[in-house]
Amino acid sequence: MVKKSKFPDVPQVNELVRPTVQALLSLGGSGTNQEINDKVYEITQLSDDVLNIPHSTDGRTQIDYRLAWARTRLKLIGLVENSSRGVWTLTKPNLNINDYDFELIQQSFDKKRRKSRDKLKINSEATAPFELADEENPNVPDWKEILLNKxxxxxxxxxxxxxxxxxxxxxxxxxxxxxxxxxxxxxxxxxxxxxxxxxxxxxxxxxxxxxxxxxxxxxxxxxxxxxxxxxxxxxxxxxxxxxxxxxxxxxxxxxxxxxxxxxxxxxxxxLSLGVKTKFVEEVIVENDWFDSL
Known part of the structure; x- marks a missing residue:
């Protein structure tokens, strides 16, 4: 059974993937988070009431939270990349958006997510990117939510x-x-x-x-x-x-x-003000390698 969305008027993450690509194309192939978000607002023509719905307590609106995940999905399947300065860039700036089947992109993302969760089961100390706090795991707070609550x-x-x-x-x-x-x-x-x-x-x-x-x-x-x-x-x-x-x-x-x-x-x-970044070694057992022996 399909789970009902808590905010039915806010587009789902998979519905925001194509507008995100359109936004980047209209921005010349690259843009900051806010530039991309503003352009998606124009493309989707969502009402101000919808745009201002807050997302829990992590300091963002619901639409901006889902747009962040839309960019993550595009990065995971190789269509965009982001710099340390927070600029997102299309890996193929001259791409024709009509050449891409975004249903297949969604399937590719789901496949990568399943693999990530399988790795997490193998090594309980590893932190998989999809287990942090996405729309399917609303009860798992991310670090920003914890920080803002403080x-x-x-x-x-x-x-x-x-x-x-x-x-x-x-x-x-x-x-x-x-x-x-x-x-x-x-x-x-x-x-x-x-x-x-x-x-x-x-x-x-x-x-x-x-x-x-x-x-x-x-x-x-x-x-x-x-x-x-x-x-x-x-x-x-x-x-x-x-x-x-x-x-x-x-x-x-x-x-x-x-x-x-x-x-x-x-x-x-x-700036490392009250927040520390810890890098964790992730050990992955490659089952396919052993199966090929």
Whole structure:
């Protein structure tokens, strides 16, 4: 019996594979996570209500979570590759999308997943990529969910200090937490220096919650920035609505950089702030090799 989806209006992962390829083609063969997601939103023409459905507590929306798995599927069957800088690239930039049977792609993915689970049974200490937390294993939390759940428990001033440290470790200087009341939501300030020559003053706002930042909150923060800084950053453990992202980059207004819960987790991992990466040796018994003797 086919299991009913908890979010029937959100396309399943297998339904997002083809739009993901279409998005990459329209972007010239490569794109960042957000560029690909935004282009898929256009292609699928999903409503804003659907686009803003949160995924559990891992800092992403449900559609973005499934799009991440769509990219993973394409990578596993060799159609895309990704760099350490988070850029996804088609392995065949001039491919004709009509030459690909995405039903067969789904079958190929299922075959690789079964093999991965077989390896896991052989070596219980191995970590198979499909067992981390996908749409078929919703009860298995991934590291981002665990990390965000921890961040929800710390005090607001601790989250401000963490944001300060993230900016410092990322190359910002003179980073201060101001935390003044009635300061229009500005929690801190700093300076970013480019190539040792140019410098820009920045202010930042910290939002430690599970919800979505709205466009009105972005506008309020921009209002507080006026005449006081060159750039603004909002860091949140939650998400940004699509309208908030549009507002942050609205033409003719101060552009504001947005760091959502998902990107926040990635930054903490990259900077080794409260997150350690452990490489585990995986030993695989090749049954086919012994059968060929």
């Amino acid at each position: 961040l929800y428990t710390i005090r607001s001033d601790a989250f401000e200090r963490l944001s300060q440290q993230i900016l410092r470790e990322s190359g910002f200087i003179q980073v201060e937490v101001t935390g003044k009341t009635g300061d229009g939501g500005i929690d801190g300030k700093g300076i970013v220096r480019i190539s040792g020559l140019l410098s820009f003053h920045i202010v930042f706002q910290c939002k430690r919650f599970k919800g979505s930042v709205t466009p009105s909150q972005v506008r309020d923060f921009r209002g507080a920035m006026q005449g006081r800084t060159d750039k603004g950053i909002i860091l949140t453990t939650g998400t940004f609505t699509r309208e908030a992202r549009k507002e942050a980059t609205r033409e003719g207004a101060y552009h504001i950089d947005l760091i959502d819960g998902n990107l926040l987790c990635e930054k903490l991992k990259d």
